[in-house]
Amino acid sequence: MATLPQLIEEDIQRLDEALRDFLTQTDATVALLIDKGGFLLTHQGDPGELDLTTIGALSSGAFLASQTIAGLVNEKNFNYTSQQGEHASLFTVNVDEHCLLVVIFPSKSGMGVVRYYSTGAVSRIAQQLAAARERDPEGGLDLSELNVADPQELFRKKPA
Amino acid sequence: MAIINQATKELQVKIVYYGPAMGGKTTNLVQVHDHVQTAAGNKGKLVSLATSSDRTLFFDFLPIEAMTIKGFKTKFQLYTVPGQVIYNTTRQLVLRGVDGIVFVADSQYEKMPENVESFQNLMDNLNALKINLTEIPYVLQYNKRDLPNAAPMEYLEFLLNNRDVQVPSFGGTAHKCEGVFESLNMITRLLLQKFINQSVPQYA
Numbered sequence: 001m002a003t004l005p006q007l008i009e010e011d012i013q014r015l016d017e018a019l020r021d022f023l024t025q026t027d028a029t030v031a032l033l034i035d036k037g038g039f040l041l042t043h044q045g046d047p048g049e050l051d052l053t054t055i056g057a058l059s060s061g062a063f064l065a066s067q068t069i070a071g072l073v074n075e076k077n078f079n080y081t082s083q084q085g086e087h088a089s090l091f092t093v094n095v096d097e098h099c100l101l102v103v104i105f106p107s108k109s110g111m112g113v114v115r116y117y118s119t120g121a122v123s124r125i126a127q128q129l130a131a132a133r134e135r136d137p138e139g140g141l142d143l144s145e146l147n148v149a150d151p152q153e154l155f156r157k158k159p160a
Numbered sequence: 161m162a163i164i165n166q167a168t169k170e171l172q173v174k175i176v177y178y179g180p181a182m183g184g185k186t187t188n189l190v191q192v193h194d195h196v197q198t199a200a201g202n203k204g205k206l207v208s209l210a211t212s213s214d215r216t217l218f219f220d221f222l223p224i225e226a227m228t229i230k231g232f233k234t235k236f237q238l239y240t241v242p243g244q245v246i247y248n249t250t251r252q253l254v255l256r257g258v259d260g261i262v263f264v265a266d267s268q269y270e271k272m273p274e275n276v277e278s279f280q281n282l283m284d285n286l287n288a289l290k291i292n293l294t295e296i297p298y299v300l301q302y303n304k305r306d307l308p309n310a311a312p313m314e315y316l317e318f319l320l321n322n323r324d325v326q327v328p329s330f331g332g333t334a335h336k337c338e339g340v341f342e343s344l345n346m347i348t349r350l351l352l353q354k355f356i357n358q359s360v361p362q363y364a
Contacts, residue, residue, distance in 0.1 A: 037257015038221075038237060039163050039172045053223045054207055057237060061209075061218060064253045154345045155226055156197040157337065 007132050012042050014128045019044035022121035026114050028105035029088070033125065036060055036098055050104070059102045063092050080118075082111055093118050096126050162259045162355065171234045174257050175347055178282050179264035180274035181215075181243030184303040184334040188264060189222050189238055191337040192344060196224060216242040219254045226348070236348070243278065252285050260347045261298035264334070265320055267310035272319060279320055293323075297350035300329035301343040306336070 007015075019031040023045050030045035030052070038057035063081055070078035080093040084107060091103040091114050101122055103114055163172045177185040186208065193206040204223035211217050220240040227234050241251040263282065265275045283293050302316045313331055321329055328346045332339025 035163065035257060037174055038239075039174070039257065041163070051204065053204055053235075053237075054221065057221050057223070057239075058207065058209075061253060064256065065218070065250070068249055068253065154348045155192070155224075155341055157195050157341045158197045 007041075007129075008135075011128055011132045015042055015125055016044055018121050018124040018128070021124075022103075022117055025117040026103070026105060027109050028103050028114060030104045031121075032056055032059075032102040032104075033095070034060055034100050034102055036064060036100060041099070045104075055104075056102065059090070059092050060100060063094075063100055080115070082115075084111060089114075091115065091118065093122055095122050096129055099125070099129065101125065162351070169232050171232045172237065173234065173259045173348075173351055174237045174239065175260045175262065175344075175351075176255060176258045177238065177240040177262045177264055178251070178255075178278070179243060179303075180266055180271060180278040181245070183243060183264045183266040183271070183275075183278075184301075184332070185240040185243065185264045186210075186216055186220050187303075187334040188262070188301070188332075188340050188343070189220050189240055191334060191340045192224070192238065193222055195337055195341070198225065202226075215244065216240055217247070218242065218250055238344075245277075248281065248285070251281070252288060255285055255289060258291075258296065260351045261296060262301055262343050262347050263298060263320070264301045264303050264332075265316060267302045267304045267316060267331075268307055269309050269311045272311065275316075276319060294325070297347060297354055299327055299343050299346045299350070301332045301334075301339055302329065303332045303334050303339070305331040305338070306333040 015033055019033065019042070022028070023031055028045065030043060030047050030050065032043040032052060032055065033041045034056040035041055038060040040052055040056040043052055066078055066081045070076065080091065083090045087107055089105055089107045089111060091105070091111065093101050095101050101118060103118065105114055177188055179185055189206060193203065196203060202225035207221040208216065209218035209220070219242070222238040224236050224238065225233055226236055239254050241254045261282070263279060286293055286296065300321055302313060304310060317329060321327060330339045330342045330346070332343065334340055
């Protein structure tokens, strides 16, 4: 299975810049970049009490379900999904093969503005991901000090 | 695929609980959620997208933080798939980006065809994602050992753990939290072992 490109801190900084600019343009509350597997890669804005991990996982599932429906009706162009609420709205748009941009914004801001400016943001994000894909980063996280032979170091059950 | 986020110093891993309908996948997550010992704030909400009769419709989801490895927080995302045969498309969606699998089999004699069918379905769905089962760490949990019509463990091993490389397997009674943490800890160990051997996945 194809995977995300290897991203380094510089990539994340550029991605965050693109998200910040997008938030300024749209007055959106939070913008999340998520992997289609449900992982939150980075976000900008003030999430307050929002559980971004769960929002990322659910948004990914909902978007992929929508894509599957697109396939069933022979449509290749279900590029975004949106939910408009009374106070808060959600917009999810495809970035590339691996990533999605999820935007939470006040409903009074209007979906049109978010959708319009998302085109530029998606383009910048996709370019950065493409640049990362062409790079060949070195090194990795050294996990060798972790004692994986000791299961007690992992998940522990509360004593009864 | 697991993601290392260099900026936030996080390692994110996705584990999927797979198996036949009513086998105990959701119960495993509920037990982990209820009994795991974590620091405050390290356990997320258990989210269930279920029907009115508590059958999993899309997936259950539990984010949980387990440990710090050399300064990196390790975040696990536990998912279940809906076991009912008709929801195969959903199972494929949930498997996207999977790092490890806990296959929860139902030990009851009459459930053996469903166990075998579900395991075959798992391999088919992994193949659709261009993943070979041998590339993915997985463990087997033979659940419902407390029922009188449970088949012997050897029989379940013969049916489900009969490949070239045998994987770790556990008896379980998920509703009593037996075998739940054993399975989760073992899949976690296998995953981390894989990462060490491969000098790891992607970066974010």
